[in-house]
Amino acid sequence: MKRRSQLQRPDQYLAPLLLRSVYWNSADVTRLEIATELAMDAKDDLADLQRKLSAIEIAKVEIEARLHIANHALKRLGCFVSIRGNDLQCPRCWITNEVIANLRPANDSDSAQHNFRCEICKSDFNLQI
Numbered sequence: 001m002k003r004r005s006q007l008q009r010p011d012q013y014l015a016p017l018l019l020r021s022v023y024w025n026s027a028d029v030t031r032l033e034i035a036t037e038l039a040m041d042a043k044d045d046l047a048d049l050q051r052k053l054s055a056i057e058i059a060k061v062e063i064e065a066r067l068h069i070a071n072h073a074l075k076r077l078g079c080f081v082s083i084r085g086n087d088l089q090c091p092r093c094w095i096t097n098e099v100i101a102n103l104r105p106a107n108d109s110d111s112a113q114h115n116f117r118c119e120i121c122k123s124d125f126n127l128q129i
């Protein structure tokens with residue numbers, strides 16, 4: 001791993017600090033150089049850490065949504081109505097979102113009479129009716 005001083009000169013950050021005092025000795029300067037490098041390394045991590053945190057927050061939201069589905073799936077199953085009037089109902093929309101959605105015959109198949117597509121989630125189902 002390269003040290004910052006090998007990558008770029010930290011002088012632009014170090015010089016103003018050194019100018020604050022005329023009482024710096026070489027040990028002070030060394031500690032200040034190390035502190036400057038550490039501060040710059042931490043600053044360099046900022047974008048990467050923000051990107052990682054954002055990904056974790058997105059994953060958290062997705063997991064919470066799946067947990068919500070899991071917690072309500074059996075209750076929704078008990079209320080699922082497979083046909084409303086003459087319309088077959090989408091089980092996926094009901095179980096995942098508690099949304100009533102009609103299935104329509106899919107026209108893009110040789111066995112179209114058994115293939116149905118949800119109007120909302122666009123899921124395909126092969127149903128023997």
Ligand SMILES: [Zn+2]
Nearest residue numbers: 090093118121
């Ligand atoms: Zn659906």
